[in-house]
Amino acid sequence: MHWIKISCILCVFGCFKDFRPSESFITDYLTGPWKNFTKEEVNQDIYPVTTYSYLAMLILIFLITDFVRYKPIIVLCGLSGIVTYIMIIFGKTVIVFQIVEFFYGVFMSTEVAYYTYIYAKVDKQHYQEVTGHTKAAVLLGRSMSGIVAQLTASFELLDYHQLNFITLSANIFATIWALFLPSVNHSMYFHRSSVTEKEQGKDTLDYHLQHSSNLQESPDVENGKTKHCFIVSSARLLRKIRNAYALLWKHFVQAYTTYRVAKWSVWWALATCGYLQVISYSQLLWQTAVIPGDMIYNGAVDFVYAIVGAATVFYVGKIQLNWTLLGDIMLSIFSLLEGGMLLGFSYSYNIWLLYCGYVIFGVIYHTMVTVASFEVAKYISEDSYGLVFGMNTFLALLTQSLLTLVVVNTLMLNIRQQFFIYGSYFLVLAMMYIVMGIINVVQHYQSGTKFHVWISDDDKSLSASYTSTVEPSKPKHDSS
Structure with a gap:
């Protein structure tokens, strides 16, 4: 099947997966007459379960996604979403909604299959295009769900409870639709179409199977053949697992021992942690600023946020900027801006200021995480995309779980105190990258002579103008 058709089929799934209009008003739904939970129950007992569930399931899902060849996990993504919204519709107690949040965490963790499936189905020269397609599909689904939620709520066509049926x-x-996705015949690690001797190594089971003598058969020839087949089949499965994890570790070490990959990944993970925490608890903050009886515009905010974010992400890739030199400074400036806004949120009771700040905060995050994505991609092998992106997400969730445990479940701070902590968190992140940025710029101007930053693309070197006294060697990449 042509790669464009595969991309379109996957994007339809992504669009409908993220078409969830009920989420724009989920906090008001839970604290409203339909469920009657208190804000404290939602904040401290229900929402944190998603964070812990997402973290617990992500590594498991990430590891088995490649093994089962993506499609079953994509189907599981849809099924977990169905279970989540059926339980939301009929659930009444805190315990039931904690189970709901567990399934929602599964739903979120299975998205790794959606974002990595396409890499196993199309040629490497189309990676950039299909990555843009899948991200655009998700943003389209979010923007459409936001406008549908707002229009139905504003014109009183549907209430918050009925919106769940649209999401379901x-x-x-x-x-x-996911059932019609083409099956994956090979994958990045467990079912590679070809494995080089360098990747495999002569100490692997595959090598020994190919070079060993025939196994001795018992006098019962039929039983001997059965035993032989069983041993070989088991050995092949063990060989696949061993080789896959050896290659995973190799790619992991190659990626994270590269300074620029580590630097961008740290910001990516820590910023994602803060972003997830903010979007998870923003509706609780907005409730404190809305005057009872006033119209709520959460859906419209989600629509604007998705549309502006999509446009910004699209154009940031066209900006010609020396991110190697200025990346640290830009990260520190935007982290400082985000931290300042969150501190302002913790004191402001102007709902329109909170709405606008939420959009700006989200756009900044998506813009800079897109920059981080393509900067990281420059210094890793193409087969490592899913691994590095998955590991960065895992680190983000690990940090978010620790932050939730301390701020929400241990200190039990109210929502405005929480946002003060989140603002301080981004300010600390900004200070870290201000220091790195200053060191980077000082080293740049102390050197004074030109060199080139080498970027490997299938062993073909590209260069970008920069300044230093020494021309560095190309970063090592896996050529598989």
Whole structure:
């Protein structure tokens, strides 16, 4: 099947998976007459479960996604969404909604299959295009769900409870649609189409199987053949697992021992932690600023946020900027801006200021994480994309879980105190990168002579103008 058709089929799934209009008003739904939970129950007992569940499931899902060849996990993504919204519709107690949040964490963790499936189905020269397609599909789904949520709520066509049925229907359609995705015959690690001797190594089971003598058969020839087949089959499975994890470790070490990959990945993980925490608890903050009886515009905010974010992400890739020199400074400036806004949120009761700040905060995050994505991609092998992106997400969730445990479940701070902590968190992040940026710029101007930053692309070197006294060697990459 042509790669464009595969991309379109996957994007339809992504669009409907993220078409969830009920989420724009989920906090008001839970604290409203439909469920009657208190804000404290939602803040401290229900929402944190998603964070812990997401973290617990991500590594497991990430490891088995490649083994089962993506498609079953994509179907599981749809099924977990269906279970989540059925339970939301009929659930009444805190315990039931904690189970709901567990399944929602599974739903979120299975998205790794959606974002990595396409890399196993198309040629490497199309990676950049299909990555843009999948991200655009998700943003389209989010923007459409936001406008549908706002219009139905504003014109009183549907209440918050009825919006869950639209979300459930979209998830059912997405799950059925996922069944039509083409199966994956090979994958990045467990089912590689070809494995070089260097990747495999002469000490692997595959090598020994190919070079060993025939196994001795018992006098019963039929039983001997059965035993022989069983041993070989088991050995092949063990060989696949061993070789896959050896290659995973190799790619992991190659990626994270590269300074620029580590630097961008640290910001990516820590900023994602703060971003997830902010979007998870923003609706609770907005409730403190809304005057009872006033119209709520959460859906419209989600629509604007998705549309502006999509446009910004699209154009940031066209900006010609020396990110190697200025990256640290830009990260520190935007982290400082985000931290300042969050501190302002903790004191402001102007709902329009909170709405606008939320959009700006989200756009800044998506813009800079896109820069981090393509900067990291320059210094890793193409086969490592899913691994590095998955590890960065795991580190983000690990940090978020620790932050949630301390701020929400241990100190039990109210929502405004929480946002003060989140603002301080981004300010500390900004200070870290201000220091790195100053060191980087000082080293740049102390050197004074030109050199080139080498970027490997299938062993073909590209260069970008920069300044130093020494021309560095190309970063090592896996050529597999």
